[in-house]
Amino acid sequence: MLDSSSIVLRYQRIADLSGQMLKLAQANDWDSVIALSQQYCDAVEMLRPLTPLDSGDKVARKTLLTKILDDDARIRNLAAPEMARLGAMLGAMKRHQSVLEAYCNTYPGGR
Numbered sequence: 001m002l003d004s005s006s007i008v009l010r011y012q013r014i015a016d017l018s019g020q021m022l023k024l025a026q027a028n029d030w031d032s033v034i035a036l037s038q039q040y041c042d043a044v045e046m047l048r049p050l051t052p053l054d055s056g057d058k059v060a061r062k063t064l065l066t067k068i069l070d071d072d073a074r075i076r077n078l079a080a081p082e083m084a085r086l087g088a089m090l091g092a093m094k095r096h097q098s099v100l101e102a103y104c105n106t107y108p109g110g111r
Contacts, residue, residue, distance in 0.1 A: 007047070008057050011064040014043045018071035025078040033075070 017040045024032045053061060 005057070007053060008060045008064070010043065010046050011061050011068075014040065014047075015064045015067045015071075017043060018068045018075075022071045022075050022078075025075045030079075030082065 017036055021033050021036050021040065024030075024036065
C-alpha cells in the first residue's frame with residue numbers, strides 16, 4: 001500500500017496534467033490535449049490502490065481535486081463550441097450524402 005504523501009503526489013500529477021491540458025485547450029491545440037488525455041487517464045488509474053489519508057493530506061487532496069474539477073469544467077467549456085461545429089459539419093455531410101444517394105438511385109445512369 002502507498003503512504004498518504006505518495007497519494008497526494010499522485011493527485012498533484014493529475015492536477016499538473018489538467019493544468020497543462022487547460023492551457024493547450026485555451027491555445028486551441030486539441031491534438032495535444034488529446035495526447036495528454038491518455039497520461040491523465042493513466043494517472044487517474046494509479047489512484048485505485050488508495051490507503052486512508054490523514055487530515056492534513058485530506059485538505060491537500062481537496063484542494064487538488066477542486067483544481068482538477070475546475071480545469072475539467074473549463075476545458076469542457078472551451079471544447080463545446082468545437083464539438084457543436086463538428087456536429088453541424090457531420091450533419092451537413094450526412095444530408096449531402098442522403099441527397100446524393102436519392103438522386104443517384106433515381107437517375108437512369110446511376111447505380
